[in-house]
Amino acid sequence: MKSRIVALPLMIAVLAAALAGCEKRQSAEDGGPAERAGKQLDQAASRAGEELNKFAGKVGQGMEQAGKTLQDEANQARKGDEAQNKQ
Numbered sequence: 001m002k003s004r005i006v007a008l009p010l011m012i013a014v015l016a017a018a019l020a021g022c023e024k025r026q027s028a029e030d031g032g033p034a035e036r037a038g039k040q041l042d043q044a045a046s047r048a049g050e051e052l053n054k055f056a057g058k059v060g061q062g063m064e065q066a067g068k069t070l071q072d073e074a075n076q077a078r079k080g081d082e083a084q085n086k087q
Contacts, residue, residue, distance in 0.1 A: 031039075
């Protein structure tokens with residue numbers, strides 16, 4: 001009987017510890033303020049990267065157009081020089 005009296009509180013303590021270990025923990029989605037701030041920073045950095053890529057594409061198109069215009073003007077100048085040299 002004495003062993004049952006000792007075993008019962010021991011089993012209750014083990015059960016309580018096991019239940020405490022099974023407590024629902026916060027997921028990454030429900031994280032604390034630092035977790036939420038980190039996610040917001042990640043999203044902002046991602047959006048900034050996308051916008052930077054769009055801007056770089058537009059700059060590249062502008063440079064390509066400027067190169068074509070410069071090439072056209074150089075060709076016209078060359079034709080003008082050839083016409084003057086023939087005269």
